[in-house]
Amino acid sequence: xxxxxxxxxxxxxxxxFNMGRSYSLWVYQWGLACCAIExxxxxxxxxxxxxxxxxxxxxASPRQADFVVVSGTVTDKMAPAVKRxxxxxxxxxxxxxxxxxxxxxxxxxxxxxxxxxxDQIVPVDIYVPGCPxxxxxxxxxxxxxxxxxxxxxxxxxxxxxxxxxxxxxxxxEAAEPIVVGGGPIE
Amino acid sequence: MVxxxxxxxxxxxxxxxxxxxxxxIVDSLRADLGEHLVDTHLVPQDDLWVRVSADAWALTGQxxxxxxxxxxxxxxxxxWMPSPYGKGEDDPDAEPSEPDTEIRQGYxxxxxxxxxxxxxxxxxxxxxxxxxxxxxxxxxxxxxxxxYAGANWHERETHEMxxxxxxxxxxxxxxYLPGEFEGFPLRKDFPLLSRMVKPWPGxxxxxxxxxxxxxxxxVGAGEGRGSDEADGDAS
Numbered sequence: 001x002x003x004x005x006x007x008x009x010x011x012x013x014x015x016x017f018n019m020g021r022s023y024s025l026w027v028y029q030w031g032l033a034c035c036a037i038e039x040x041x042x043x044x045x046x047x048x049x050x051x052x053x054x055x056x057x058x059x060a061s062p063r064q065a066d067f068v069v070v071s072g073t074v075t076d077k078m079a080p081a082v083k084r085x086x087x088x089x090x091x092x093x094x095x096x097x098x099x100x101x102x103x104x105x106x107x108x109x110x111x112x113x114x115x116x117x118x119d120q121i122v123p124v125d126i127y128v129p130g131c132p133x134x135x136x137x138x139x140x141x142x143x144x145x146x147x148x149x150x151x152x153x154x155x156x157x158x159x160x161x162x163x164x165x166x167x168x169x170x171x172x173e174a175a176e177p178i179v180v181g182g183g184p185i186e
Numbered sequence: 187m188v189x190x191x192x193x194x195x196x197x198x199x200x201x202x203x204x205x206x207x208x209x210x211i212v213d214s215l216r217a218d219l220g221e222h223l224v225d226t227h228l229v230p231q232d233d234l235w236v237r238v239s240a241d242a243w244a245l246t247g248q249x250x251x252x253x254x255x256x257x258x259x260x261x262x263x264x265x266w267m268p269s270p271y272g273k274g275e276d277d278p279d280a281e282p283s284e285p286d287t288e289i290r291q292g293y294x295x296x297x298x299x300x301x302x303x304x305x306x307x308x309x310x311x312x313x314x315x316x317x318x319x320x321x322x323x324x325x326x327x328x329x330x331x332x333x334y335a336g337a338n339w340h341e342r343e344t345h346e347m348x349x350x351x352x353x354x355x356x357x358x359x360x361x362y363l364p365g366e367f368e369g370f371p372l373r374k375d376f377p378l379l380s381r382m383v384k385p386w387p388g389x390x391x392x393x394x395x396x397x398x399x400x401x402x403x404x405v406g407a408g409e410g411r412g413s414d415e416a417d418g419d420a421s
Contacts, residue, residue, distance in 0.1 A: 112369075
């Protein structure tokens, strides 16, 4: 629209687009260990029904995905594949790290072969703690991600900057990093 | 009948009547291997351990396959040396005890720190046997791939985890570890750097155990609530 080329966007238009984006998320499932069972319960079962949040868990490849849920133990051997698949995703892209292993290594904190957190190789937007987290926790992580998307300054993204909030409030900045269970949902 | 330790069975006959099956396996192995069959440990009606010399490792595989042991369960190794770093889950505040350096091999004995072991099963006769061999200082053993194709990845794993080479293996690349990994993680003297920097956090109970000091009448009230719920379910 011309505005994009100049890296500027009116805030109301940004909010409209952000709302559209946040309710049509395609999630790429990266199940690596037992957390994938809980992710499967959250994404594929009618009991939790992730589609009511506007999330479609069925992209055929990372090239169609808006965000990825890394659920499970990332090993040093798997880490290059995680990074490569993340790089194949189109911008804008987001990462939810699910479970203690993906967050920090979890029970394998002293292992010779486990990456101590997927945030060492890709930027993580939302952390979902738990071993494994319940499906509700993952759903809360998705809701937090939607809030993050709604409050994102897309013009800054197009200018190549890091994640920038539309409204910078002390509460939002204090909430970094965003962890499920770390604060109230609006 | 399962004996808990080999000391209980030493004074007893090694096979009760009726375990001619496993005795027969030992006999036919001895016929093939001769003096290369070093030691056996037989728990009647239960299981059989056989220790062979390293030179006869490949011949043992051939002999077992010919006897009908067609199912290859696994192949791996043991480092019998006690960890020089002690037990990582001991209380870090406690006085460190003298490290145990004595090497004790398990069933059927042994003479070296590393032992290779494998298990094969005869699904027809429904019997399995565990084969062990002392790994010589050259840290190289013959490969079993010629007799058991399934040994391929097991030998790769044993190679990367223990540093034991296999003569005749076509492709000893790392299986689990990244290609540039240095060291052999399943050796007891492989240092876990994280544990050296920080003692095991699980030794400390972050929260005290919940206390159960409810008065007796509250317990009674709890039972009453339970029966109310049961009534509610029934209605």
